[in-house]
Amino acid sequence: MDCEIITIGELVSGHRVDTNSAYIARQLTRLGINVKYKSSVGDSMSAMEECFRLALRRAKIIITTGGLGPTDDDITKKAIVKVFKRNLIFNEDILEDLKERFAKRGLEMPAINQNQALLPQGATLFPNKHGSALGICISERGRIFISLPGVPFEMKQIMTDEVVPYLKELNQDQALKIVSLKTIGIIESKLAEMITDNFRLGQNVKLAYLPAPSGIELRISATAENEDEANEAVQKTIREIEARVGRYIFGREDDTLEAVVGQLLVDNDRTLAVAESCTGGQLGMQITVTPGSSKYFLGGIISYSNDVKIEQLKVDQNIIEKHGAVSEECAMAMAKGCRELFNSDYALSVTGIAGPDGGTEDKLVGLTYIGLSSIHDTFAKEFNFGSLREINRSRAIYAALEMLRRNILDIE
């Protein structure tokens, strides 16, 4: 069952990054629905009509996002009724709902929002818990055409609560198994060399290397006549891969490194604090992305200035004078000081030259030291994350979490 995803609106001009189509595609892939086409169209009526008609010819399921808002440039509904030769009908119940929603927030509904109660005749409506644009579904001549709002968290809620259960019902005769293994600390070409050396994939098995900020994700997929066969083919491949590169694999599917590390801390009844210089809070932020992280994460010090390192983290001023704030010695002192200040079992520290300025001939932009202090010992490692500020800050986060994971699991 082929699907096309169409993103509508300003995405074509690049003013916004499209996260929606990836989210939708991921949900569909898990249902065994093949996302064959993705396209993007601006707020032009003729281009949108053309795009919808092409999609209805080449795909069975079409999902659009965007253009359902109340303003003049939101014309998706108008294009839908033109293509399906239907009318927009004013829905009193929906209007009442909308007014109530605004009232709850203590606001009067702007008149312009009345547009959102105008809906295509005969469409199934999917409620939107977080916003005023409803999801719209039209099923006609073997085609399913679904329109969702463009605001990501609104789209996600409707997708999860309404669209996925709706499509699940329709798609029950495919046997596709997909498993993702997440690696960290090894480059793609090295990983490929280690995996493919004297090893051939089964005929019905595919292996993809997907670079992500934390590392390379290995996606193994197999198709077969029935679920057991597809599953067995995937499992056989996984066993082979684990035997070869298992030490770089930290998790599967939606596992994040921070959640995996968090679970290790919970399992071992340990607590963590952080001391951050160049990352400015990003390590703490990443750790606390995981709900329930308060079970193991106590807090941290953002020691952006040297004074804070000395006063709060009790880093010896001599260390900074002799070795600099970006040094193995300083990273160790920060981690140790942080663990003592917070009375935690572990402390991680990051100090580096994030750039673009601040580099010297001896210490290039991207030079970063990550420290780890535990009840057993305190040490630090040197990294060179390259010259891009955003990238090297993000690499530092993952390197720090991986240092802790390996330390807890006692992996080299």
Next chain:
Amino acid sequence: MDCEIITIGELVSGHRVDTNSAYIARQLTRLGINVKYKSSVGDSMSAMEECFRLALRRAKIIITTGGLGPTDDDITKKAIVKVFKRNLIFNEDILEDLKERFAKRGLEMPAINQNQALLPQGATLFPNKHGSALGICISERGRIFISLPGVPFEMKQIMTDEVVPYLKELNQDQALKIVSLKTIGIIESKLAEMITDNFRLGQNVKLAYLPAPSGIELRISATAENEDEANEAVQKTIREIEARVGRYIFGREDDTLEAVVGQLLVDNDRTLAVAESCTGGQLGMQITVTPGSSKYFLGGIISYSNDVKIEQLKVDQNIIEKHGAVSEECAMAMAKGCRELFNSDYALSVTGIAGPDGGTEDKLVGLTYIGLSSIHDTFAKEFNFGSLREINRSRAIYAALEMLRRNILDIE
């Protein structure tokens, strides 16, 4: 001059979000090049060929990203030479460069990377400063076909340093002016109501409302026969918009709220520290995204646990017992304690229920208090950011920065 952007590889299955096409589209839009089509294709040779051929029929400039890596699933170059009926030629100089690059990092080049020295005959090559896949450009029969690597920071470097200057040369006869105004603290429909009330746009002027995490971006564009006319049309529209909603506008174009606030701190020679509970470091992280933020940002305390609030920030234990950690009183005490601890001119504090757990009947998930302490006074405001953890943490960051901006500028 119409352009098509094609993203290649695993994006179709949604395992990665496509940030590349937005970046490319934005660069092209600024050059006055119209991005008319965006499409996405998987790692299948036949689909890629079909997609390239369609693009060559309907667009004059085609830019692809992805599929230039060394592994077996990277087949973009093979598809290019098939479509253009050329050969892949082994380039000795490139191979030497690659080997040197690995050697510099103290690594031996994996044999598989040799593939990256195989390049289409007669192509112009764009150097890649951050990786091993070169950019490729083929110009034939009035069409320009450019292939860039999929790794975002590699693509960006080649796009900025090579592709933009190359295309600028070709496109010098259009008059298009685009200005973006960035707003915060007002919803889209209200903004539209205030702007469009008794005001009509010029015929050649377009206004788009672009929702972003920090608020609504207004994009005003005008086309005209010459640059002066286009510019005048845009400026006239901006004056009208500023008269109506100026107080919600914090910046233009690539201005970020954190950079605007940072510049205000620099201009006033003031320093800032932060105390973060539910945001776990994200406020500090966002502030330090801006290079040079060490000029005004001293650091912060991530007070995820109540002990840290009491011990580091000197929040009175009675406040937490009586009002709770998520309260106006606690936010004020955190901000005040933070300012005193860091001896900064300003301190911002955030305490809230990020969710999904932790909400009560009195205090719903998303309830957040943001505190601001300055030499003049200390106060806190209550916000309700909704039930989604990631969203309400992000909203808290922008609300905090906006509170500081308004305080410094003395706006209500």
